[in-house]
Amino acid sequence: MKNEISTIVIVGGGPAGLRAAEIAAQAGTKVEIIEGSRTPGRKFLLAGKSGLNLTNARTADFATHYTNAADEDFWQRAMATFSPDALRDWSADLGYETFESAGGKVFPECMRGAPLLRAWLQRLNDFGVNFRLGKRVVDWHPETNTLELEGGESVAYSAVIFALGGASWPRTGSDGSWVSWFQKAGIEVNPLQPANCGWEVEWPAAFLEQSEGKPLKNVAISTQSSKNLEDGPKNSVLGELMITRYGLEGGPIYRLGPALRAAANDGPVVELMLDLKPSLALQAVEKKLAPVRKNYIREARRRLRLCDVGAALLKTLPNLGPWDSAETLAKAIKGCPIPLTRPRPIDEAISTAGGVCWSELVSEELKLKKMPNAYVAGEMLDWEAPTGGYLLQGCFATGQIAAQAALRVCGK
Ligand SMILES: Cc1cc2nc3c(=O)[nH]c(=O)nc-3n(C[C@H](O)[C@H](O)[C@H](O)COP(=O)(O)OP(=O)(O)OC[C@H]3O[C@@H](n4cnc5c(N)ncnc54)[C@H](O)[C@@H]3O)c2cc1C
Known part of the structure; x- marks a missing residue:
């Protein structure tokens, strides 16, 4: 045969x-x-x-x-x-x-x-x-x-x-x-x-105006809930993301794809947790910001070398701010929630x-x-x-x- x-x-x-x-x-x-x-x-x-x-x-x-x-x-x-x-x-x-x-x-x-x-x-x-x-x-x-x-x-x-x-x-x-x-x-x-593939975000117009086409360098992303920030990063991916008109592109979000798709099965919006200062622990960020009493974002840029795009996110995302305490700002820098609506088309x-x-x-x-x-x-x-x-x-x-x-x- x-x-x-x-x-x-x-x-x-x-x-x-x-x-x-x-x-x-x-x-x-x-x-x-x-x-x-x-x-x-x-x-x-x-x-x-x-x-x-x-x-x-x-x-x-x-x-x-x-x-x-x-x-x-x-x-x-x-x-x-x-x-x-x-x-x-x-x-x-x-x-x-x-x-x-x-x-x-x-x-x-x-x-x-x-x-x-x-x-x-x-x-x-x-x-x-x-x-x-x-x-x-x-x-x-x-x-x-x-x-x-x-x-x-x-x-x-x-x-x-x-x-x-x-x-x-x-x-x-x-x-x-x-x-x-x-x-x-x-x-x-x-x-x-x-x-x-990239994922879509409904960016506020003010954010896009400042940040479209710009990179978010040296960040970490995860699907971790903001409530568990003190536990330290879980399944987080380091690297550079690109802000696009429709959302986010870049190696870290590609790599997180399986976890994001799994999270998308639980509801219409997936919360991506963005760590703008992955090299510093939450306590270290809090310590650096502790003396700040006003001009929170400007001070965060100066004390933490926060990049333009990171600062624009903290200023314009509707679910964040206005900032009136160093502690809450530190938390947002270490765990800035970005609502993803869907992956880009196949x-x-x-x-x-x-x-x-x-x-x-x-x-x-x-x-x-x-x-x-x-x-x-x-x-x-x-x-x-x-x-x-x-x-x-x-x-x-x-x-x-x-x-x-x-x-x-x-x-x-
Ligand atoms: C923009 C881009 C960049 C990439 N860069 C990289 C990279 O740098 N490194 C890397 O590792 N991977 C990369 N990839 C992924 C890689 O190209 C694919 O994983 C790989 O080509 C898949 O190989 P495959 O043979 O399984 O399928 P394919 O390459 O998709 O080949 C399938 C073939 O089947 C034929 N076919 C389909 N249906 C029929 C049909 N009904 N009858 C007859 N023929 C049919 C198609 O015409 C096609 O030629 C990239 C992909 C893209 C889109």
Whole structure:
């Protein structure tokens, strides 16, 4: 039975699908990629426009950056299968050495995704991978092992790897339309939601006038209640936020996404707790402000080097002030509540949370339990990770796992 399978069909030509194709073709199997766009890797190109952050060199706790998996060791095993170092070697092998930047972020020397993708596609061509570009899959008939393309054409497969991506930046081709045909086939899919994205705030006009487009540097944010300030920070994320017309953007709020989404399930408004002076404990801020009896904000700026945007927040947010005691101002500096209304739309998000439920998968192989010879890889699986190189690393690793498992079915 094993050797009857001769072609592995991969649906989706993003990094997960291309990596799966590379592994399968390298092993000598016939590989066909079906890609809805006229060019593969459009999101990879987009990711590489302002610097392709391939992976991260902080390998010690790498696996802990991923949420969700079939079991707690999954990401550790995935990283053992295709490690951050292996990804760097892969890039070097294609002609682009990598370098490490702030926070362990790893970039190829060419910085952009385009040269790397060109070299990668050339390699796949050399391996004999067959690309069917501009062909969207619109339905799946697992009972007959066929995929239905737009226009009615049917493609039979012996083994199929789905690598269709999430639903962010749909103009790159990843629009999440696969969810309906997966659900029709009886596969449970958790709703696709925006991840690594900004959140909306209804800023007062006076605040926007002064602060739009400006950064809030060296702050910490959390979902912690202001009542628990004395307990010290819990799950707080440090970094820089950007004030935008519609709300907040920046690494810390992206990283807090899972906690914010969980809090959003409890009510229409999520309270983000902003610490404007994370390097000082509440008591230290209180001590510095203790002598102040008037001009509270001006004094806070002078004594604590509070930035312009922080001062504008304390002056203009309707739920704060007017200030008449150093103690209450100190508390607000250490825990300034910002009401978030919703995440930005999924169209703008860097990645997608939700996807094919882990309970549907044999996790060692990323094989769908209910279907013969069908595998899933990349962002369409139900996991998320912060920016910093973890997303691509996860897509490459899961693409490799799925391909290796499909190869075993082919007797390779
Ligand atoms: C602006 C931006 C910047 C980013 N920067 C980084 C970064 O620097 N580092 C990092 O690690 N990650 C980054 N990411 C995230 C990273 O690009 C994604 O996680 C990754 O591309 C997902 O890979 P994938 O193969 O799972 O899916 P995708 O790359 O989304 O590929 C899926 C493919 O499937 C095709 N497809 C979808 N539906 C169909 C269908 N029905 N029929 C046929 N084909 C279909 C799509 O056209 C697409 O080509 C960034 C993302 C964005 C949006």
